[in-house]
Amino acid sequence: MGAVAIIIISLLIAVIATIVFLVVKGAIVPTKLDSVPKLIKQGKTQKAIKLTKQIIAKDSKNYLAHYYLGKAYLKENKPELAMLEYKTVNENALFGENINELDFRQEYSGLLMKYNQMEEALKNFLLLTKLDPKNAENFYNAGHIYETQNRYDIALGFMQKAVMLNRKHAKAHAEIGLMLYRTKQYNEAKKEIDAAIKLSPETYSSFYYLGKILKDAKDLQGAIKAFEKAQRDPDVKQKAIIEHGSCYLIAGRFDNAAVDFNRAIELDKNGQNQETIYARYFLATCYEKSRMIDKAIEQWEVIHKINKSFRDVATKLAEYKDLQSNDYLKDYLTEGNDEFIQICQNAVVKGLNLQVLNCDGKKWGCQITAVAKGDDNWVAVRKQILFIRFYREPEAIDDSAVREGLDEMKSMNSVKGYLFSSSGFTPAAKHYAENRPIELIEKQKLEAVLTKAGA
Numbered sequence: 001m002g003a004v005a006i007i008i009i010s011l012l013i014a015v016i017a018t019i020v021f022l023v024v025k026g027a028i029v030p031t032k033l034d035s036v037p038k039l040i041k042q043g044k045t046q047k048a049i050k051l052t053k054q055i056i057a058k059d060s061k062n063y064l065a066h067y068y069l070g071k072a073y074l075k076e077n078k079p080e081l082a083m084l085e086y087k088t089v090n091e092n093a094l095f096g097e098n099i100n101e102l103d104f105r106q107e108y109s110g111l112l113m114k115y116n117q118m119e120e121a122l123k124n125f126l127l128l129t130k131l132d133p134k135n136a137e138n139f140y141n142a143g144h145i146y147e148t149q150n151r152y153d154i155a156l157g158f159m160q161k162a163v164m165l166n167r168k169h170a171k172a173h174a175e176i177g178l179m180l181y182r183t184k185q186y187n188e189a190k191k192e193i194d195a196a197i198k199l200s201p202e203t204y205s206s207f208y209y210l211g212k213i214l215k216d217a218k219d220l221q222g223a224i225k226a227f228e229k230a231q232r233d234p235d236v237k238q239k240a241i242i243e244h245g246s247c248y249l250i251a252g253r254f255d256n257a258a259v260d261f262n263r264a265i266e267l268d269k270n271g272q273n274q275e276t277i278y279a280r281y282f283l284a285t286c287y288e289k290s291r292m293i294d295k296a297i298e299q300w301e302v303i304h305k306i307n308k309s310f311r312d313v314a315t316k317l318a319e320y321k322d323l324q325s326n327d328y329l330k331d332y333l334t335e336g337n338d339e340f341i342q343i344c345q346n347a348v349v350k351g352l353n354l355q356v357l358n359c360d361g362k363k364w365g366c367q368i369t370a371v372a373k374g375d376d377n378w379v380a381v382r383k384q385i386l387f388i389r390f391y392r393e394p395e396a397i398d399d400s401a402v403r404e405g406l407d408e409m410k411s412m413n414s415v416k417g418y419l420f421s422s423s424g425f426t427p428a429a430k431h432y433a434e435n436r437p438i439e440l441i442e443k444q445k446l447e448a449v450l451t452k453a454g455a
Contacts, residue, residue: 036068040075048072063093067104074107083111102131109141116273118145136166144175152179170200174209181213189213204233208240220247238267238275242282249282258286277303277310284316288394291334293320319423322443328450329443333392333422341366343450344390347420351453354386364401365391369412387414387438390446391421397440399428406438420446 032051039048052069055062070085086108095101105124112121122145128138143158156179162172177192193213196206211226224247230240245260261283268276284299297320300313308314323330332343341359344366348354354370368388387409391397397419409417417438419425425433425440433440441449 033062033065033068036065036072040068040072043075045072045075049076061092063089064098067093067099071107079111079114083115086111102128105131113141118148121145134165136162136169136172139165140169140172140175143172147175147179152182155179168199170196170203170206173199174203174206178209178212181216204230205236206230208233208236208243211240211243215243215247215250220251223247238264238273238279241267242275242279245279246282249286252289254286254290258283258290261286271302272306277306281311281313285394288316291336291392293323293330293334296320297323319443322447326447326451328454329422329447332390332446332450337361340392343453344368346453347390347449348388349453351449352388354388357385362389364393365389369414385412385414387412387417389417389419391419391423393421394423396424396426397421397429398426399432402429402432402436402438402440406436409438420449422446 033055036048036052039045039051049069049072052065052072055065056069059065066085067089070082070089073079073082073085086104089099089104090108093099095104105128109121109124109128112118112124122142125138125142125145128135129142132138139158140162143155143162146152146155146158156176159172159176159179162169163176166172173192173196177189177196179189180186180192181189190213193206193210196203197210200206207226208230211223211230214220214226215223224244227240227244227247231237231244233240241260241264245257245264248254248257248260261279264279265271265276265283280299280303284296284303287293287296287299297317300316303310303313304317320333323333332340335343341361345356345359345368348356348368348370352370353373355373357369357371359366359368366389368390370386370388371384372386387405389405391401402419402425405417405419415437418441419433419438420441422443424442430440
């Protein structure tokens, strides 16, 4: 046999071997992949993960393998890894015989909700209403997301569709009740909430919505009881605790409120949930109203790192920045009531060079009547009595306080009034004080008076 013939035969053998290898590989890989669902069902998730990873390493575009790997991660309670695989499938796979789109979207939408990716979750639930139009849960979930986006008209339509498909859908009844209440349809709202609780007393999320309605109706005791029951539902537990605390906050029971807000914060291990940010904000409010400004600042700083535009946090941090450099203002804002009254008296005597006649502690601060020093016969000269108030409320003082102050000035024949505020005055208050015998003094001048008194 010639050398050329040997070379030709060798090449033919190599080609045949390659073809055989590819055929065998093509037969083996699908067989291996076909065994994965059974492995997952049997709880052999580690083996399923290893097998799918091997397949993906050889063919990264095998999206069925990605899907099975995601399912295995879900069984292993590793949702963050499952999310990555499902996202890959969602962006690349062609749904059909291998990957059932209905099953995939039900699982994927749950992951999206878990990781607060609401816009993407909504897209999936809207697709599910087309793929499975008789499933009330898909309409409920789409409506719930619209409700969180404050798109109530659309949300109400989806919730009503959910109830049409399943008259016993307690959660849908409860959310319909809340939305009807927001549009002041009180009787219909109450019927829906009552229906939700009657249908399923163990669906404790219904009590969350009942609590919201009772809270808005100023029935704080009823709301507190409802939110306590709602905390038994893990899905609304954090929100229910925050609302429970907000009832105490409204009632001025700041210690009780702070306990709830701290509990809510501790429930979120990552500290990134929107609800957690609200809990921190309300906790800071409790600290601010309780004169624990340093603790309030700590909470505002945490919020600011996560979301720089959240509510008025940036303004609050700027407002209290002066505390870092002015101990007199810090003492004014943080000391207890007895010490605060002494600070105000010192401000009048040393800062304003007046003589104190009477000094009364108030819920909002301190009220003092005074006369000019050296005016010993002040009883005979009552028209020279000066009316002074020191506010340390965290909110700007409104016009109602100015009106009430003027009325009290008249009752004691005071000729002039001074209102000091560490948080400023509303435009309405400033407008009302114009051309009236009362002067509004904001933080900068207050700070100067306190510094003079303490120097």
